[in-house]
Amino acid sequence: MRCEFVEVLLSDYADNVADERGRRIVERHIQLCCSCRTDLLLLQRLAHQLERVALLPMGVSARMPRYQYELERLLLARERARRRRPLMAVAVVLVLLLEVASVWLVLLLAHGG
Amino acid sequence: MLGSHCGTIEHMSVGRSPDVTRRYARILGFAYQMLGDAALAAQATNRVCLRAVRSPGDDLTFWCSAVVVIHDYLARGFLVRPLMPEGQHAALLSALQELAPAERMIVLLRYHEGLTIPDLATVMETDHVTIRRVLAEARGALLDRIGARNAL
Numbered sequence: 001m002r003c004e005f006v007e008v009l010l011s012d013y014a015d016n017v018a019d020e021r022g023r024r025i026v027e028r029h030i031q032l033c034c035s036c037r038t039d040l041l042l043l044q045r046l047a048h049q050l051e052r053v054a055l056l057p058m059g060v061s062a063r064m065p066r067y068q069y070e071l072e073r074l075l076l077a078r079e080r081a082r083r084r085r086p087l088m089a090v091a092v093v094l095v096l097l098l099e100v101a102s103v104w105l106v107l108l109l110a111h112g113g
Numbered sequence: 114m115l116g117s118h119c120g121t122i123e124h125m126s127v128g129r130s131p132d133v134t135r136r137y138a139r140i141l142g143f144a145y146q147m148l149g150d151a152a153l154a155a156q157a158t159n160r161v162c163l164r165a166v167r168s169p170g171d172d173l174t175f176w177c178s179a180v181v182v183i184h185d186y187l188a189r190g191f192l193v194r195p196l197m198p199e200g201q202h203a204a205l206l207s208a209l210q211e212l213a214p215a216e217r218m219i220v221l222l223r224y225h226e227g228l229t230i231p232d233l234a235t236v237m238e239t240d241h242v243t244i245r246r247v248l249a250e251a252r253g254a255l256l257d258r259i260g261a262r263n264a265l
Binding site: 051064070 | 159163221223224250252
């Protein structure tokens with residue numbers, strides 16, 4: 001089998017996710033193909049390096065507490081807004097009641113007059 | 114941290130949920146490699162964490178949320194090339210940055226975060242075959258860019 005046909009299988013094999021048939025194809029192929037045998041080794045090494053690589057440069061890691069502080073500030077603001085919500089609802093209801101009462105009073109006075 | 118600034122803030126434990134704390138550095142690292150800028154990455158990470166606090170879930174839910182947020186930034190054109198990496202894995206990080214965002218995302222989630230292929234298919238909303246193909250192509254490209262093949 002040509003190398004380009006086993007590319008995905010080789011990647012699966014390196015990740016230990018190839019099925020039985022895929023494993024057999026790869027094992028047969030790498031016995032005959034030195035280049036794919038080397039690639040298999042490199043793929044395994046690459047996976048190992050990717051697992052260990054530090055994604056954050058030192059400068060950014062050092063700023064992480066500041067970023068977390070910002071998150072806590074956002075959470076706090078949201079929590080305060082959530083707590084304020086029932087009070088706001090009560091205030092809106094009271095304003096509406098006052099409006100209705102004042103209209104009713106005006107109408108009552110107009111009819112009375 | 115914030116409690117000392119604001120007096121009695123008993124509900125701060127919400128923001129300090131162990132899940133969010135544990136995942137913060139991982140999401141930040143992922144976002145930094147995806148967006149290329151520390152401030153943008155922190156903003157995206159905080160958005161992911163806010164979503165996680167609002168609707169807690171397992172690791173997979175968390176990564177789904179991270180991918181949605183990062184995609185949102187990418188769709189809006191936020192993509193900065195990070196500073197030239199230094200240190201032991203500089204060549205690898207440079208090669209990673211040259212991958213297409215979707216490829217980089219899949220490679221990082223698979224190998225750095227350890228998501229399985231079915232999990233990746235869920236997170237990326239695609240099928241296993243596509244994920245396996247992208248992984249194979251991206252790893253091939255990484256090996257070429259690092260020059261590993263020539264080195265041997």
